[in-house]
Amino acid sequence: MTSKKVILTGSFGVGKTSLFNQFIHQKFSDKYLTTIGVKVNKKTVESHGEEVSLLIWDIAGEVTQDKVPNSYFLGASGILYVVDLSRPLTFVNIKEDIEYLKDLLPGAKIKVVGNKKDLLTDTELAQAVKSIEIPVGTTTSAKTGENVEDLFLALTNEMME
Amino acid sequence: MTEFANMNYNRKSNYRQVILLDENGYIHDSCDSLFDSSQFTDKSIGNYFYFLASELPTIWASEANKISYNRMQTTQACLPGFYDFAFSKAVINGKRHILWEIFDYTNVYKEYIKIQQIKNEVSIHEQYLLRNKNQSVDGKPAHSENFFQSEYIAKQRKESDNLVYRLIHKEKEIGTAPAEAGLIKLNELKLHLKLMIEEIDQFVNQVKDDEFTDIYIKEVVDDYFNKEIPRHPDRIKLIYSDSLPDKVTVNKNVLTQIISLVCKDELNQIDYKSASLSLGLVQVNNDNNPILNIDYVEQLSSDINLNEDSAKRVIKLSILKSLVSTLGGRLISKYSTDNHLFGALISLPLKNC
Ligand SMILES: Nc1nc2c(ncn2[C@@H]2O[C@H](COP(=O)(O)OP(=O)(O)O)[C@@H](O)[C@H]2O)c(=O)[nH]1
Ligand SMILES: [Mg+2]
Numbered sequence: 001m002t003s004k005k006v007i008l009t010g011s012f013g014v015g016k017t018s019l020f021n022q023f024i025h026q027k028f029s030d031k032y033l034t035t036i037g038v039k040v041n042k043k044t045v046e047s048h049g050e051e052v053s054l055l056i057w058d059i060a061g062e063v064t065q066d067k068v069p070n071s072y073f074l075g076a077s078g079i080l081y082v083v084d085l086s087r088p089l090t091f092v093n094i095k096e097d098i099e100y101l102k103d104l105l106p107g108a109k110i111k112v113v114g115n116k117k118d119l120l121t122d123t124e125l126a127q128a129v130k131s132i133e134i135p136v137g138t139t140t141s142a143k144t145g146e147n148v149e150d151l152f153l154a155l156t157n158e159m160m161e
Numbered sequence: 162m163t164e165f166a167n168m169n170y171n172r173k174s175n176y177r178q179v180i181l182l183d184e185n186g187y188i189h190d191s192c193d194s195l196f197d198s199s200q201f202t203d204k205s206i207g208n209y210f211y212f213l214a215s216e217l218p219t220i221w222a223s224e225a226n227k228i229s230y231n232r233m234q235t236t237q238a239c240l241p242g243f244y245d246f247a248f249s250k251a252v253i254n255g256k257r258h259i260l261w262e263i264f265d266y267t268n269v270y271k272e273y274i275k276i277q278q279i280k281n282e283v284s285i286h287e288q289y290l291l292r293n294k295n296q297s298v299d300g301k302p303a304h305s306e307n308f309f310q311s312e313y314i315a316k317q318r319k320e321s322d323n324l325v326y327r328l329i330h331k332e333k334e335i336g337t338a339p340a341e342a343g344l345i346k347l348n349e350l351k352l353h354l355k356l357m358i359e360e361i362d363q364f365v366n367q368v369k370d371d372e373f374t375d376i377y378i379k380e381v382v383d384d385y386f387n388k389e390i391p392r393h394p395d396r397i398k399l400i401y402s403d404s405l406p407d408k409v410t411v412n413k414n415v416l417t418q419i420i421s422l423v424c425k426d427e428l429n430q431i432d433y434k435s436a437s438l439s440l441g442l443v444q445v446n447n448d449n450n451p452i453l454n455i456d457y458v459e460q461l462s463s464d465i466n467l468n469e470d471s472a473k474r475v476i477k478l479s480i481l482k483s484l485v486s487t488l489g490g491r492l493i494s495k496y497s498t499d500n501h502l503f504g505a506l507i508s509l510p511l512k513n514c
Contacts, residue, residue: 005215012281034278036270037232037243040212055215060232061281071228075219089288 001044003053004159005075006152009068009101010082011090012061015115018142019082020058023152028143035060038072047156054156065097070104077159079110080151085128085139086119095133109158111137113151118143176487180261181253182206186217189258195265196239210237212246213261220248220259231365232270242267245369266365268483273361276476280354287347357480360422364484367414378409378416382440385417397424402441409442409453410511415488416453422481423457423505435460443508450510458495458504478505485509 008016017035021027024041039058044051057076062068073079079101083091094112101110112134117125118141129136138154140147178195180188186205191198207214212233220228227249234243245264250257379401386399424438436459443452482492490509495502 003214005219013285032278032282034274034281036274036277037234038212038230039234039236040215041236042211042214053214055211057215060277069231071230074223074228075216087285087288089291 001051001053002160003055004077004156005055005057006078006080006155006159007057007059007073007076008080008082009059009065010061010080010113011063011084011087014061014082014084014087014090015140015142016061016080016082017058019080019113019115019140019148019151020056022142022145022148024056026145028145030143043152045153045156047153047160050160052156052160054152056152064093065100073101073104076105076108078155079105079108080113080155081110082113082115083132083136084116085114085125086116088128088131091132098134109155111151111155111158113137114139115142117141117146176265176489178263178265180263181251182217182259182261184257186213195263200239210235216248217259220250221257226250232266232273243270245365247369264365264369266487268486269361269365269480272480272483273358276354276357276361280351280358283347283351283354287344287351291344357477360477361480361484364415364418364422367412367418368484368488370412370414372414373410373412375408375410376413376416377407378405378411378440379407381413381416382420385420389421396436398435398437400437400439402439404441404443406442411453411509419455419481419485419507419509422477422484423455423507424459442511452490453509453511455507455509456504457506458502461501461503474503481505481507 008020010016012034013032017033017039018028020039020041021029024043035058037060040055041058042053042055044053046052057072059068059072081094081098081101083094098110098112101108112132114129114132114136117139120128125139129139138147138151140151142148176195179192180198181190183189186207188198188202188206201209207217212230212235216230227247229245229247231245232243233246240263243266245266247262247264249260249262251260252258382399386397420438424436436457439454439456441454441456443454445452478492478494478496482494485492485507488509490507492508493506495504495506497503
C-alpha cells in the first residue's frame with residue numbers, strides 16, 4: 001500500500017489538532033489544549049480506486065514556519081497550511097511561509113486551509129478569504145466537520161496524481 | 162536480545178531506552194528500560210509505531226548520520242507520555258542498522274505544556290487587544306472578555322495555590338487596563354514564559370549528552386560563581402561539606418545548570434538578606450551510587466512582597482523538580498512566607514562507574 005506523509009502546520013490555536021481529531025476520530029472539543037511537539041496517526045483512504053495510507057502529523061504551531069524543526073518536514077508529500085479565519089494575525093506571514101515551504105519541499109502538495117468558518121457570517125467569510133494573500137484551497141470547520149473529510153481526500157488525490 | 166539488556170543502561174534514572182532496528186525495521190536488540198519490546202518483534206516496527214512508519218524511509222534516505230525529533234507523543238500505550246527520539250545509523254556485521262534512542266521527558270514536558278499553554282493564550286489575547294486597540298476610536302478600555310474565562314485558566318484558578326495562576330494574578334488589571342498598559346504587561350509575561358521554555362529546552366538537551374566525567378567539583382562550582390557573579394562576590398555563601406571529595410563523576414553541564422536554575426535569577430535581586438549554597442556527598446548503604454546534595458537557602462527581607470515575585474521562582478523550582486526527577490533525583494522545596502525563606506534541597510544520584 002502507498003503511504004504518504006501529511007503535515008498540519010500553521011500558527012497556534014488555528015485548529016490543526018481539531019482537524020486531526022475530527023478526521024481521525026470524528027470528534028471535536030471546545031477546549032484548547034496546546035500541542036507542544038508531534039503526534040502522528042494513520043488513516044487509510046481511497047484515491048482513484050487505490051488504498052492510500054495517510055500518516056498525518058499534528059505539530060505544535062509556530063508563528064512563522066522557519067521556526068518549525070526541519071526534521072518534521074523531511075519526506076512529506078502533503079502540507080495543510082491552516083489559518084484561523086477569525087484571527088487575521090494567523091495569516092499575516094502566509095506568503096513568506098508558503099514560499100519557505102515550497103523551497104523546503106519542492107515536490108510536495110501544499111494546500112491553504114481556512115478553518116473555523118462556523119464563526120463567521122457569509123459576508124465575513126468572503127471578506128476574510130479575500131484578504132488572504134494566497135488563494136485558500138478549502139474553508140473548513142473542525143467543529144461541525146464541514147469539508148474536513150473532503151479536504152484530506154482532495155489532498156490525497158493531488159498527491160497521487 | 163541480550164547485549165543491550167546487559168548494558169544496564171542508565172538503570173538508575175530509567176529515562177532512556179535504546180533499541181536497535183535492522184534494515185527491515187525489525188527489532189534486533191533493546192535494553193527495555195521503558196517498555197517491554199518483545200511484543201513488537203513479530204512485525205516491522207512501523208506496524209506498531211506510526212511515527213516510524215512515516216520516518217524510517219526518510220531516515221534511511223537522509224545523508225545525516227543522526228536525526229532527532231523532540232517532544233513526540235505516541236499513540237502506543239507502552240509509551241504514554243512525551244519523548245525525545247534520536248536515530249543514528251550504524252553498520253553492524255556488514256549490515257545497516259538504526260539505533261533508536263528514546264528519552265522519557267514526560268514529567269518535564271508536562272511542565273512545559275503548562276507554560277506553553279499560558280504563553281499561547283496570552284498571545285491570542287494580545288492579538289485581540291491589538292485588534293481592538295486599532296479599532297477603538299475613543300481610547301476606551303479594550304479587552305477580550307473571553308480570554309480569562311478560558312477553561313484552562315479557570316481550572317488553574319480553582320487550584321488555590323496554583324502558581325501559574327499566581328503568575329498571571331494581575332489578570333483583572335490586564336483585562337481592564339487601557340490597551341497600552343495591558344499590552345506591555347502581556348509582553349513582559351510572554352517574554353518571561355519564553356525564557357522559561359528556553360531553559361527547559363537547554364536542560365533537556367544537556368541531560369541527553371550524557372557526558373559523565375570526573376570533575377574537580379569545587380573548581381567547577383567556584384569557576385561558575387566567579388564567571389556568573391563577578392559583581393556580587395558575597396551574595397551567596399558557598400559551603401563545601403567535608404563529605405565532598407575533590408573528584409566527582411557527574412555531567413558537568415547538568416550540574417551547573419541545576420545551580421543556575423536554583424539561584425541565578427536571584428542574584429539580580431536586591432531584596433534578600435543572605436543566601437547559602439551547600440554541597441555535600443552522601444553514601445547510602447548497600448548502594449554503590451553516592452548522592453550529591455545541593456542545598457540552597459535564602460533568607461529574605463521581611464518587608465518584601467513575597468506573593469508577587471516569588472510565583473515565578475516557585476514555578477522555576479517546579480520545573481527543576483521535574484528535571485531532577487528525570488535524572489532519578491529528588492527536589493524538596495523550602496518556601497515559607499511566614500519565615501521569609503526560600504530554597505531547595507536537591508539530591509542527585511551520581512553515575513555508578
Ligand atoms: N468554532 C470553532 N472552533 C474551533 C475550530 N477548530 C478549532 N477550534 C477551537 O480553537 C481552539 C484551538 O484549536 P486547536 O485544534 O487546539 O488548534 P491548534 O493549536 O492549531 O492545534 C480550540 O479551543 C478549539 O476548540 C472550528 O472549526 N470552529
Ligand atoms: Mg495543536
